[in-house]
Amino acid sequence: MxxxxxxxxxxxxxxxxxxxxxxxxxxxxxxxxxxxxxxxxxxxxxxxxxxxxxxxxxxxxxxxxxxxxxxxxxxxxxxxxxxxxxxQRKNIALPLAKNTITLVLDGIQDPGNMGTIIRIADWFGIHQIIASNDTVDIYNSKVVQSTMGSIIRVNCWYTAPDNWLQHCVVPVYGALLNGVNLQSTGKISEAVLVIGNESKGIRPYLLPHIQQAITIPRVGGAESLNAAVATGIILSHWVL
Amino acid sequence: MxxxxxxxxxxxxxxxxxxxxxxxxxxxxxxxxxxxxxxxxxxxxxxxxxxxxxxxxxxxxxxxxxxxxxxxxxxxxxxxxxxxxxxQRKNIALPLAKNTITLVLDGIQDPGNMGTIIRIADWFGIHQIIASNDTVDIYNSKVVQSTMGSIIRVNCWYTAPDNWLQHCVVPVYGALLNGVNLQSTGKISEAVLVIGNESKGIRPYLLPHIQQAITIPRVGGAESLNAAVATGIILSHWVL
Missing domain, CATH: 3.30.1330.30 (Ribosomal protein L30/S12)
Structure with a gap:
């Protein structure tokens, strides 16, 4: 009843x-x-x-x-x-970036993309995500469902990423279209990876905080890759 | 009017x-x-x-x-x-597998996943997809929109994949959870990659046609990766 x-x-x-x-x-x-x-x-x-x-x-x-x-x-x-x-989990202090990979999400809008990114992070053993305040809510029910349980193992903090990045002491990479070849970065276990909004990419206010723009080389004709797919590809090259 | x-x-x-x-x-x-x-x-x-x-x-x-x-x-x-x-494009003869990578999709259901896979194929310069007859229609309007234009450069044939694979003369790989480490396959430019349904994976009728099961190693806790993300990761390791 x-x-x-x-x-x-x-x-x-x-x-x-x-x-x-x-x-x-x-x-x-x-x-x-x-x-x-x-x-x-x-x-x-x-x-x-x-x-x-x-x-x-x-x-x-x-x-x-x-x-x-x-x-x-x-x-x-x-x-x-x-x-x-x-x-909901109560996250009080923002996480430190040391000894791990941290994802920074700049305005991811689609709940399916958000859930998929959380699932990818979990697959590669990454437990912390910094999201801009306008990123879709991790507790949105479509996000929750599409994490397929990974919401249990991955923490997400909503904040102004530029402030957090200012105090960041590990290398900050950004997935951009004009960066160095992903292949050249080699294996990475301590870094921040900034992933941009589905249509606008990484917005200008975050660009000064990115120390190294990286690009997944394009062989064919597509104009871009989906944000979650790009995240998965970059992490697989760093972690595996 | x-x-x-x-x-x-x-x-x-x-x-x-x-x-x-x-x-x-x-x-x-x-x-x-x-x-x-x-x-x-x-x-x-x-x-x-x-x-x-x-x-x-x-x-x-x-x-x-x-x-x-x-x-x-x-x-x-x-x-x-x-x-x-x-x-619609009229595809008459089924394509040959020589000198290229071909994707075989076994019952992909979600239009967004299908569109994203087509976009990934296009990014990596892959122009042919064999889809099982129960895979979502490439001309479904949600698929068309989510290809973001890649539908122009990627061809898709709907058929019984087991029949097509029977006559296939190049190595056939399948994305499975119990295969060899993706890293061990090295660079590949001529092969077939079979991708399974979102929840059932590759169905039993296709397993006898797979010569090498490959797996994206899991570091963390997620149970699986999204089909499109897995496709992107495997192709990036083969092609880049």
């Missing part, structure tokens, strides 16, 4: 303003919710169908609901058995 | 069945349509706003329409001045 007010409240969490005010986000589906249950994220509320509850007998405080009720609170085309309301 | 019947006809081209029967597809927006006009694709019909027409005075037979009319026939969130009805 779910009340009208609960439905209204959950639907309000699809808006960033309410999400931030409440410090919560929504995660859906068996796989993702099971991963969150095993993580150090705090699940505030679980709504699940009776068959999910039957398969997860060890879990307390499940609100058992009907599929038609799940459809009312879900944001998926095909709702999948369980929806969790989860506490 | 656009008639009710024209609107209905154009809207019907968003369905694969009609597209195939008519041998046509829809492309939208200034950049893509301008690229198509300069290519060897045959534009059958152009619908554009008066300001687009004014900027493209050399082009004949433009149907000038109002923005509210463009909205009725567009599939974009923000319609962009011009919509073209374009003849």
């Amino acid at each position: 779910i009340t009208k007010n609960e439905i209204k409240y959950i639907q309000s969490l699809y808006h960033k303003k309410t999400r931030d005010a409440e410090g919560l986000f929504i995660a859906e589906g068996e796989k993702l919710v099971n991963e969150l249950l095993q993580s150090n994220f705090h699940i505030q509320q679980l709504y699940a169908t009776a068959d999910w509850e039957a398969q997860n007998a060890s879990i307390n405080n499940i609100n058992i609901i009907e599929t038609f009720e799940l459809e009312k609170i879900s944001n998926l085309a095909t709702p999948n058995k369980v929806l969790a309301i989860v506490q | 656009i008639t009710k019947n024209e609107i209905k006809y154009i809207q019907s081209l968003y369905h694969k069945k009609t597209r195939d029967a008519e041998g046509l597809f829809i492309a939208e927006g200034e950049k893509l349509v301008n690229e198509l006009l300069q290519s060897n694709f045959h534009i059958q019909q152009l619908y554009a706003t008066a300001d687009w027409e004014a900027q493209n005075a050399s082009i004949n037979n433009i149907n000038i329409i109002e923005t509210f009319e463009l909205e009725k026939i567009s599939n974009l969130a923000t319609p962009n001045k011009v919509l073209a009805i374009v003849q």
